Amino acid sequence: MISRARRLAAVAIGGALLWLPALTGIAHAAPSKVYAVPLAKTAADVKRVAEYWKPDRLKLADKYTPATPGASGRNGSAAAGTGAPTSVASVSKTLAAQSVAAVAPRTGTAQTMGKVFFRFGDKEYWCSGSAVAAKNRSVVATAGHCAYDARQTRAADYWIFVPNPGPHGETPEGIYVGASISMHEDWVGKGDYDYDYAFVTVHRGFTWTAKDGDYVMTDAGRLQDNVGGLGIELNKKPGTYTVAPFGYPAGAQPNGRTPFNGRTLAKCPAGPTHFREAPTRDVQKGVELRPCDFSAGASGGPWVIGYDDTRRLGLLNGVVSLTWRNPAGYYESVSSPYFDTVTGEVYRRAAGLTTPSKVT
Numbered sequence: 001m002i003s004r005a006r007r008l009a010a011v012a013i014g015g016a017l018l019w020l021p022a023l024t025g026i027a028h029a030a031p032s033k034v035y036a037v038p039l040a041k042t043a044a045d046v047k048r049v050a051e052y053w054k055p056d057r058l059k060l061a062d063k064y065t066p067a068t069p070g071a072s073g074r075n076g077s078a079a080a081g082t083g084a085p086t087s088v089a090s091v092s093k094t095l096a097a098q099s100v101a102a103v104a105p106r107t108g109t110a111q112t113m114g115k116v117f118f119r120f121g122d123k124e125y126w127c128s129g130s131a132v133a134a135k136n137r138s139v140v141a142t143a144g145h146c147a148y149d150a151r152q153t154r155a156a157d158y159w160i161f162v163p164n165p166g167p168h169g170e171t172p173e174g175i176y177v178g179a180s181i182s183m184h185e186d187w188v189g190k191g192d193y194d195y196d197y198a199f200v201t202v203h204r205g206f207t208w209t210a211k212d213g214d215y216v217m218t219d220a221g222r223l224q225d226n227v228g229g230l231g232i233e234l235n236k237k238p239g240t241y242t243v244a245p246f247g248y249p250a251g252a253q254p255n256g257r258t259p260f261n262g263r264t265l266a267k268c269p270a271g272p273t274h275f276r277e278a279p280t281r282d283v284q285k286g287v288e289l290r291p292c293d294f295s296a297g298a299s300g301g302p303w304v305i306g307y308d309d310t311r312r313l314g315l316l317n318g319v320v321s322l323t324w325r326n327p328a329g330y331y332e333s334v335s336s337p338y339f340d341t342v343t344g345e346v347y348r349r350a351a352g353l354t355t356p357s358k359v360t
Contacts (some may be wrong), residue, residue: 033184037148039181040159043359053160054208059168061126061165096345097235099315100132100133101133102229102311102313103313104228105224110312111227112302115165116161118146127146128300130302130316137229138222141197146198147183150190162174173205174207174220175220179353182200191282192282195337196337201353204222204359219359235339235341239272242270244303246304247297247299247302250296251295253293254330260294262297273287276288276324286338289303290324292333293331293332299321301319303317319336320334
């Protein structure tokens with residue numbers, strides 16, 4: 001039991017999510033723990049999302065609300081190309097438990113980390129995320145609350161990933177539109193922070209090219225080919241390894257101090273982890289790292305084991321989910337869901353999807 005004197009307040013970075021005790025309208029006949037939500041299905045859907053995120057809008061990105069959308073999002077119909085979650089068949093436990101090696105890009109240095117941008121209702125948000133090595137070369141890891149709002153039982157609209165973003169909305173490695181979200185059913189149905197992770201399969205990337213006073217989409221290829229992909233390490237017992245969280249924090253500390261600006265990638269010191277419980281968040285197997293004073297905007301940022309500063313690669317072992325305050329009210333640590341074999345099932349589903357060969 002957590003001592004009352006030392007009990008820390010856990011909050012989803014950027015705000016608090018509320019959730020329903022059960023998600024109606026979803027068939028639960030299949031035994032799978034993996035749920036899939038389609039986003040942009042076709043080239044026409046991709047173009048619609050792309051047109052929304054033209055350079056002039058991305059230049060304003062720092063003014064958007066970072067991180068958790070659940071507390072502020074408005075109810076409304078999902079955008080075209082989205083749909084209700086559906087259960088999908090599980091992959092084998094043996095395959096799901098296997099680790100995945102990091103992969104370098106075809107040329108240059110890896111640039112796997114970046115920001116995800118999306119909308120709920122008429123309000124824009126952003127989080128952190130990372131490219132993950134995958135069979136389809138097209139998977140992004142982020143927090144569940146950065147892709148699906150369990151309170152509103154709806155997926156994010158206009159979801160994109162921008163690796164290595166510039167400080168003023170630049171997209172040097174391209175823009176990648178979300179095709180499908182793969183999640184654990186207990187995030188979809190209950191908002192259970194033990195499963196606050198999502199693997200988003202993305203379409204081929206594109207860049208904006210100025211032409212005749214406007215912009216046209218130019219194909220940029222697949223995500224992993226361009227920026228590389230972090231590997232994945234599962235079932236690591238906390239306390240037996242060190243890990244470093246990354247992200248784009250921007251929010252202020254409780255005392256008003258703003259050590260981060262959200263425009264540049266930040267890293268907390270690598271350190272050991274331990275299990276953390278938070279009954280009010282339905283967290284029975286959270287993994288905590290201290291010290292780390294990340295704030296709003298870091299949600300979804302990767303936890304990386306064995307990060308190589310030269311290759312800029314390592315093994316994904318979690319994502320920033322909750323931030324923890326000490327008794328004085330200051331952020332002092334972050335936590336991630338425990339990445340286990342079930343996480344591997346969700347990842348494998350995302351890694352096995354195919355997307356159209358042409359979107360521009």
